[in-house]
Amino acid sequence: MTSPSIHLADSDCEIQSQVSLAEMTTFRVGGPAEWFIAPTNVEALQASYAWAKAQEISVTFLGAGSNLLISDQGLPGLVISTRYLRQQTFDAQTCQVTAFAGKPLPRLAWQAAKHGWSGLEWAVGIPGTVGGAVVMNAGAHGGCTADCLVEAHVLQTDGSIKILNTEQMAFKYRSSCLQQHPQPVVFATFQLQAGQSAAQIKATTQTHLDHRLSTQPYDWPSCGSVFRNPLPRTAGWLIEKSGLKGYTLGGAQVAQKHANFILNSGNATATDIFNLIFYVQQEVEKNWSLLLRPEVKMLGEFPQIT
């Protein structure tokens, strides 16, 4: 039986019902979206967002799903994935790159390096999109989105675009104002620097990638680091010292290679992963009197976790 879908005549786009979200997250778990669309142009994004607002149903935005744990029950309302909005322009005059929300961050980092523009070398190993990076203030190797973002263009409910500069984005460690007040990021502009040779920038980018591939378990489904680092300690160190490397619950496992990664080691459910996150949190608190705070965004029905 085919699930019903809704055709939005104005923008010629289709909103589908009961679409599985498991394949749209890097954890490879999660139930269906009540309604789903992955717009391929801004008009379809505007039309689907307006449709959800008119229906008074909730809206959830998805990039590459690389920082998400979606519940086995799935998500109510409309899920909008911006992963297919992928164009970018490099402005040689200003040394700025403007990229749409779905642009894969590693791809953008390599393109910048090939231009001989420095500033995104840190981003090469982060398997998310520009939209997700802006919302999460993604970062690595001492760099982060806030360091080079000039402005983010977000869609408002009336269909107009609002421009947010770095100050308005209220960036903090792995956080921005768009986490408390979700609005769809349509595109973002980054300031990069010319001057170094392309070969040098490519070499730094490659070094970062090599380092990550050798220290993190990229060959299994995960969301990257599960917990924020309670600086000056790292979450991985606290979890490892709690003896939890390799600890398994259902199909979820604390990675041997990096203790702050939880892997879907085969047929995990979102509930398995959630329960393991909670268990790790409790064990670390017992051993270190420190409550680890999840970096991964948990969407849908889960017991409350702080």
Ligand SMILES: Cc1cc2nc3c(=O)[nH]c(=O)nc-3n(C[C@H](O)[C@H](O)[C@H](O)COP(=O)(O)OP(=O)(O)OC[C@H]3O[C@@H](n4cnc5c(N)ncnc54)[C@H](O)[C@@H]3O)c2cc1C
């Ligand atoms: C192997 C691995 C390694 C990782 N390493 C790092 C790392 O080094 N540093 C780091 O910071 N992160 C890392 N991550 C986590 C993740 O890649 C980042 O948080 C990334 O920025 C998420 O981007 P995304 O497109 O996948 O966003 P999603 O996971 O799809 O979404 C994340 C948040 O952004 C919102 N969002 C996404 N797109 C939009 C949009 N267009 N408009 C509005 N809201 C939107 C979502 O609603 C959600 O709140 C890693 C993940 C994996 C799997």
